Amino acid sequence: MPAFAFTHCxxxxxxxxxxxxxxxxxxxxxxxxxxxxxxxxxxxxxxxxEAFETLxxxxxxxxxxxxIARFGVSHAGCVHRLGDLAVGELAVxxxxxxxxxxxxxxxxxxxxxxxxxxxxxxxxxxxxxxDSGWVNCERCATATSGDAAAHEHS
Amino acid sequence: xxxxxxxxNASAPPLYGLLLAGGRSSRMGQDKAALTxxxxxxxxxxxxxxxxxxxxxxYVSVRPDQAGDPLRxxxxxxxxxxxxxxxxxxLLAAQAQHPQVxxxxxxCDLPLLDAPxxxxxxxxxxxARIATAYRSxxxxxxxxxxxxxxxxxxxxxxxxxxxxxxxxxxFLAQSDTLLLAEPNxxxxxxxxxPTEYSAVMxxxxxxxxxxxxxxxxxxxxxxxxxxxxxxxAATPAELxxxxxxxYPFTLSAxxxxxxxxxxxxxxxxxxxxxxxxxxxxxxxxG
Numbered sequence: 001m002p003a004f005a006f007t008h009c010x011x012x013x014x015x016x017x018x019x020x021x022x023x024x025x026x027x028x029x030x031x032x033x034x035x036x037x038x039x040x041x042x043x044x045x046x047x048x049x050e051a052f053e054t055l056x057x058x059x060x061x062x063x064x065x066x067x068i069a070r071f072g073v074s075h076a077g078c079v080h081r082l083g084d085l086a087v088g089e090l091a092v093x094x095x096x097x098x099x100x101x102x103x104x105x106x107x108x109x110x111x112x113x114x115x116x117x118x119x120x121x122x123x124x125x126x127x128x129x130x131d132s133g134w135v136n137c138e139r140c141a142t143a144t145s146g147d148a149a150a151h152e153h154s
Numbered sequence: 155x156x157x158x159x160x161x162x163n164a165s166a167p168p169l170y171g172l173l174l175a176g177g178r179s180s181r182m183g184q185d186k187a188a189l190t191x192x193x194x195x196x197x198x199x200x201x202x203x204x205x206x207x208x209x210x211x212x213y214v215s216v217r218p219d220q221a222g223d224p225l226r227x228x229x230x231x232x233x234x235x236x237x238x239x240x241x242x243x244x245l246l247a248a249q250a251q252h253p254q255v256x257x258x259x260x261x262c263d264l265p266l267l268d269a270p271x272x273x274x275x276x277x278x279x280x281x282a283r284i285a286t287a288y289r290s291x292x293x294x295x296x297x298x299x300x301x302x303x304x305x306x307x308x309x310x311x312x313x314x315x316x317x318x319x320x321x322x323x324x325f326l327a328q329s330d331t332l333l334l335a336e337p338n339x340x341x342x343x344x345x346x347x348p349t350e351y352s353a354v355m356x357x358x359x360x361x362x363x364x365x366x367x368x369x370x371x372x373x374x375x376x377x378x379x380x381x382x383x384x385x386x387a388a389t390p391a392e393l394x395x396x397x398x399x400x401y402p403f404t405l406s407a408x409x410x411x412x413x414x415x416x417x418x419x420x421x422x423x424x425x426x427x428x429x430x431x432x433x434x435x436x437x438x439x440g
Contacts, residue, residue, distance in 0.1 A: 033440050051439075052369050052432055054416045080439060092440050112440060120413070120432075121439030122370035134371040136436035137405060 001077050004060025006053060008083045011090050020075040020097040027101035029108040033092040035085050039135070043128035047085045052120035056080075063114040071107040073098035078111055080121060166281040167305050170255045171209035172248045173201050174241050174299060175226060175262040176217045176234055181346045186263045188225055189345075191355055198225055201262045208272045209258050215244030239320040241299060246315065249308040256281070261299035263344045265354045271341040275302060280332040284310065287326055291339035296331055298322035300342050352424035353388065361386050362427040364393065370435050376401045390414065390431055391421040405435055 001019040013032065020028060035047050064076050076096040085091055094111045098104040115121075123135045175187040175198050182189075187198035194200055198214065206212040214229040221233055232251060234243040241261065248257050258276065260267065271288075279286045279302050287301035299322070303311070307329065314325050336342060345351050361384040368376045376397070387393035390412040397403070411434040412419055418434075425431070 049439075050370055050373075052367070052413070052434065055413050055418070055432070056439075058416065059418075116440035117437070119439045120369070120411075120434045120437055122435060123438040124370070134435065135438040137371040137409075137438075 002061070003064035003076065004057060004078050004080075006051060006057070006080050006082050008081070011079055011081070011093055013090070013093055013095075016077065016079060016093055017095055020077065020095050022074050022097055024099060025074050025097040026099055027104040028095065028097045029101065029104040030096070031092075031094040031108050031112045032090055033112070035087050035089050035091055037087045039125055042125075044087065044125050045128050046087065046126045047091070048124040048126070049080070049082045049085065049091065050122045050124070051080070051082055056119045056121055059118055059120070060115065063111055063118065066114070067096070067107040067111045071098070071103040071110065073103050073107045076107055076111060078115060080115070080119075082121075166279070167254060167256045169209050169258055169276065169279075169302065170248070170252060171205040171212035171258045171260065172215050172232065172244060173198070173205055173212065173229075173260055173262050174215045174244045176215050176220060176244055177241070177261075177263070182348060182351065185225075186345070189265075189351060191265050196225060197265060198229075198262050201260060201264070201267065202229055204267060204269060204272060205258065205260050207269065208276050210255075213248065215248065236315075239315055240322075242311070242315060242320050242322050242325075245303060245322070246311065249303075249305075249311070253308055254305055256305060257303045259299060259301055259303060261344060263346065264300065264342055265345060266338075266340050266343055267300065268338055268341050270337050271300065274337050275300065275334065278332070278334050283332050284329040285326055285331045287331055287333055288336045288342060289333040290342070291336050295323055296326035296333055297336075297342050298326050299344070301326065301331075349424075352426075355424070362425055362429070364425060364428075365430045366393075366397070367430065367432045369432065371405065372403065372433055372435055375403050385425075387425060389422050389425060390419070390433075393425065393431060394433055409436055410434055 037044055060078060064078060067076050073096050078094045080092045094108050096104045096108045124132055125135055126132045179186045189197045202212060213232045214226050216226050216231050217234050220226055221231060232248045235247050236243045245257060245259055275286060281304060284307045285301055285303050287296040290297050310329060345354055364385055365382050367380045368378060373379055385393055385396060387396050391407060394407050412421055413432040413434060414423060414429050
């Protein structure tokens, strides 16, 4: 599997996990990010994800390589959804396999944290009332006059 | 030389020109005399044309090993006779060959040097003094490599070098030098590194063709996914400022990152013709 990929379709997490299987690995850790039904108290109806794919693919592969080098895990991968997603759908999957659980957990955490910070991916929320907004760009930009990237969301 | 200056200096020593092109260009990594700007000729050729218009005769100053270089061989040359004394070597050799003339010395790494700057220097020339030079707009010191050295400078300059000194700026600072304000404060900016070269390139070259892709909020506010532009913006920071006048962008540049040709880059990176630029709003993956 590629270290990092985008998909416009629902993911089969069992199939993704199977690609990390290795008789030398005794630990597998995964993170799944799901579409939540609210954001800062506002009811969310659905989400739209958009990416600058060329750069995001490169940067995503770098993050996974960094995790493998840094934590010494055996295999790691990440898939991110793009397009329209409904509440409850899987938006991002990270999986890591390693001889032991500790490095698998740590590498998994590292990958999702870096993905959220570094990849040029944007999320537009459509709210129950009919409004919509680009997360980190609009409501926060007006509230804090520009320093939107400092906010931690989901 | 213009008519007014010629008349005023009728009794003065004739003015010859010396283009210093004997540097080693070590920080640039390539011969600075051969650099081009925009669609213009190599810098040496450009500077010689500028210089020749203000003097009776113009020479290129070269090290002995540069005499056969095709770029330099097409002009009258004066070959250095002393090594390891820096740019002063060129002037010493010129004064030895023609001791009765004044020398308008110009370095060849001044891509923004213009005719008004040379014309003003020649017109304001003080023939009774050791030299006429500009006061640097950066540090207030004399600019020795766009200056006129009168015949009277020859003996003190020779003594200065014999005393083991070779900084022409300090020589002018301690001599009877007329210092002038620069008509164009950028005209004497010299370039020594590839970064300085790119910065000047972007100023003098013709508009660049740049493609811009927009994502997320910027895509909605620009009303398009991409466009091809002709711009004279030197950096992505200047380009964003230009676009922000055209589109109702609400994000300040401080909130964005920028990618050029699919890699994150600094906002001050010089833009080149054909670059693909993406402005990256605050991200929200995961």
